[in-house]
Amino acid sequence: QVQLVESGGGLVQAGGSLRLSCAASGRTFSSYALGWFRQAPGKEREFVATISGGGASTSYADSVKGRFTIARDNAKNTMYLQMNNLRPEDTAVYYCAAKTGGRVVVGGLYPYWGQGTQVTVSS
Numbered sequence: 362q363v364q365l366v367e368s369g370g371g372l373v374q375a376g377g378s379l380r381l382s383c384a385a386s387g388r389t390f391s392s393y394a395l396g397w398f399r400q401a402p403g404k405e406r407e408f409v410a411t412i413s414g415g416g417a418s419t420s421y422a423d424s425v426k427g428r429f430t431i432a433r434d435n436a437k438n439t440m441y442l443q444m445n446n447l448r449p450e451d452t453a454v455y456y457c458a459a460k461t462g463g464r465v466v467v468g469g470l471y472p473y474w475g476q477g478t479q480v481t482v483s484s
Contacts, residue, residue, distance in 0.1 A: 363387045363459050363473050370455060370478030373447055377482070381442040383457030383475060391415065391435040394464035396471060397442045399453035399480075409455070410442065411464040418464065425451075447482045454479050 369381040383395070396411040410421045410431040419431050430443040440457060455478050458471035465471075 363390070363393060365457050365459060365473060365475035367455065367457050367475040367478040370480045372481045372483065375447060375449055375482055375484050377447050378443070378445045379447065379480060381444065381455055381457075381478060381480070383440040383442075385438045385440070385459065387438070390438040393459040393461055393473075395431075395433060395440045396458045396460075396464065396466070396468070397431060397440075397455060398458060398468050399451075399455045400477075401450075401453040404453075406456070406468055408466040408468060411466060412440065413464050420464070420466065422466075444480070447480075449482045449484045452480060452482050 364386040366384045391414050397409040398406050399409050400406040408422050412419045412431045416433045428446045433440040457475045459473040460471045
């Protein structure tokens with residue numbers, strides 16, 4: 362089992378940057394594929410990015426491709442989401458999630474979730 366805690370959210374102007382972190386407990390961090398998801402008010406949760414256990418494979422939602430970068434440091438049991446050129450439509454609560462095995466973009470296949478961190482982008 363793994364426990365996840367997100368941090369790094371906040372208020373930023375459009376065009377600005379933020380870096381989210383997701384710290385995990387447990388000794389087998391590298392065996393988990395990880396993902397970032399987000400949920401805006403009144404909308405369903407959506408996939409943002411995912412990364413494999415070793416960090417070599419990643420994938421992104423089209424809406425963030427070229428602006429967001431997912432990464433992980435297995436020695437620190439931490440995953441990151443670098444968000445550049447932020448837009449008002451990126452405003453949401455961002456969640457990190459973990460699963461054993463391969464990475465997937467379907468949130469329902471991740472059994473472990475953090476509590477979320479709010480990102481607000483002003484225009």
